[in-house]
Amino acid sequence: MQNILVTGGAGYIGSHACKALRDAGYTPVTYDNLSTGWEDAVKFGPFEQGDLTDRDRLDQIFAAYQPSAILHFAALSQVGESMREPGLYWHNNVAGSLTLFQAAVQAGCLNVVFSSTCATYGDQDNVVLDESSPRQPINAYGGSKRAVEEILRDFEAAYGLRHVIFRYFNVAGADPEAEIGEFHQPETHLIPLILDAIEGKRDALTVFGTDYDTPDGTCIRDYVHVMDLVEAHLLGLDWLQADNPSRVFNLGTGCGFSVREVMDRAAAITGREVPFVEGPRRPGDCRKLVSGSSRAATELGWSPDRSTLDRMIGDAWRWHQAGHYEK
Ligand code: UDP
Numbered sequence: 056m057q058n059i060l061v062t063g064g065a066g067y068i069g070s071h072a073c074k075a076l077r078d079a080g081y082t083p084v085t086y087d088n089l090s091t092g093w094e095d096a097v098k099f100g101p102f103e104q105g106d107l108t109d110r111d112r113l114d115q116i117f118a119a120y121q122p123s124a125i126l127h128f129a130a131l132s133q134v135g136e137s138m139r140e141p142g143l144y145w146h147n148n149v150a151g152s153l154t155l156f157q158a159a160v161q162a163g164c165l166n167v168v169f170s171s172t173c174a175t176y177g178d179q180d181n182v183v184l185d186e187s188s189p190r191q192p193i194n195a196y197g198g199s200k201r202a203v204e205e206i207l208r209d210f211e212a213a214y215g216l217r218h219v220i221f222r223y224f225n226v227a228g229a230d231p232e233a234e235i236g237e238f239h240q241p242e243t244h245l246i247p248l249i250l251d252a253i254e255g256k257r258d259a260l261t262v263f264g265t266d267y268d269t270p271d272g273t274c275i276r277d278y279v280h281v282m283d284l285v286e287a288h289l290l291g292l293d294w295l296q297a298d299n300p301s302r303v304f305n306l307g308t309g310c311g312f313s314v315r316e317v318m319d320r321a322a323a324i325t326g327r328e329v330p331f332v333e334g335p336r337r338p339g340d341c342r343k344l345v346s347g348s349s350r351a352a353t354e355l356g357w358s359p360d361r362s363t364l365d366r367m368i369g370d371a372w373r374w375h376q377a378g379h380y381e382k
Contacts, residue, residue, distance in 0.1 A: 224346050274340055309348075
């Protein structure tokens with residue numbers, strides 16, 4: 056059985072990837088510092104606690120498990136925080152990834168699937184966002200991810216580190232079996248915040264900006280079900296194992312929904328009102344981020360069938376009611 060090193064395997068997306076890897080016959084080895092992840096979410100393979108910037112620990116892990124590939128999820132990922140504390144983002148995301156790739160090269164593990172983001176594109180009005188769109192991030196989160204993409208390009212040229220880069224749009228939903236799901240402390244993402252507000256776990260959702268140049272004045276995002284997203288990672292592993300060249304893929308559906316539309320669907324699905332207040336724009340937010348590419352479909356055979364708003368909210372709601380993790 057092949058070992059796959061999953062950095063950030065205790066986090067939201069990483070834990071879903073571990074389940075999918077286990078189901079596909081791999082052994083996912085989670086490497087996570089638990090800064091934002093949960094040991095309770097590591098259920099599908101071994102857990103090794105450690106930091107991406109700890110080179111000695113990484114060397115031990117590569118020697119002990121001899122992974123055939125890395126799925127590199129571990130990162131800080133909040134736009135707002137990245138604007139307030141950019142140094143954290145450059146340290147964790149960029150210096151951490153650099154250390155990981157150096158250890159991987161030395162260990163001869165030369166296949167990486169990297170979680171990048173549509174935030175690398177920035178705010179480009181009336182531009183169809185495909186993989187060749189210019190990367191002009193407007194927040195430190197997107198900037199840090201763009202920098203890691205550059206490291207990968209240089210490491211491939213110098214050391215043959217082959218990679219698939221996935222630029223995620225907005226990931227949502229949960230494992231339909233509700234074994235794992237999205238749980239951040241503090242929570243900053245739209246759908247779990249809406250569900251918290253519905254359940255009375257917080258006073259009200261604050262809508263960040265109602266004066267954007269969009270049909271209802273709120274920001275538009277392209278939401279992808281986490282199960283579809285991790286499916287793409289399995290296809291990315293196959294892509295590398297079939298000796299295809301390194302490649303970048305957007306992971307979005309091409310459909311955009313405004314904050315108000317998401318709130319309305321959540322109200323309809325749960326049968327409850329969404330308490331909300333209107334607030335100012337959040338620094339670093341783009342007006343609209345919607346994928347304009349079908350490359351993942353045509354080249355990887357990816358089809359994000361679960362990524363309807365109803366299914367994402369419905370699965371998130373089921374998980375939300377089933378429980379959460381404990382430190
Ligand atoms: N959003 C909001 N209120 C919140 C959190 C998010 O209005 O409390 C909006 C945010 O401005 C963005 C969308 O919801 O337009 C998605 O934000 P999220 O933080 O979930 O993901 P991001 O797009 O930042 O990766």
